[in-house]
């Protein structure tokens with residue numbers, strides 16, 4: 001079964017639930033390390049937890065979510081071995097995997113996609 005680590009801060013609780021539900025529905029095992037309330041947390045902590053978990057092995061990729069996706073992707077990209085993309089659209093998302101070998105992808109819960 002494909003496996004994903006997913007984490008979010010308080011800026012993307014609803015989006016995290018959407019990802020969690022959808023990924024499970026299409027057959028992914030999801031290790032959900034995010035928060036489920038609007039209580040404020042620090043996005044670098046969430047990024048670090050997910051990246052360290054990913055580096056243990058066994059995951060296909062990771063997903064990080066914050067209000068914009070910006071802070072949590074910047075934080076993830078400070079972790080050795082992590083290449084986190086913050087794609088502008090589906091083309092960029094596909095290229096992030098194909099051309100950049102991204103192992104994490106970030107989105108913003110407060111962004112209108």
Ligand code: RB5
Pocket residue numbers: 009010011012043066067068069070071072
């Ligand atoms: C939290 O309020 C917000 O700053 C955070 O989710 C993110 O958007 C930072 O980049």
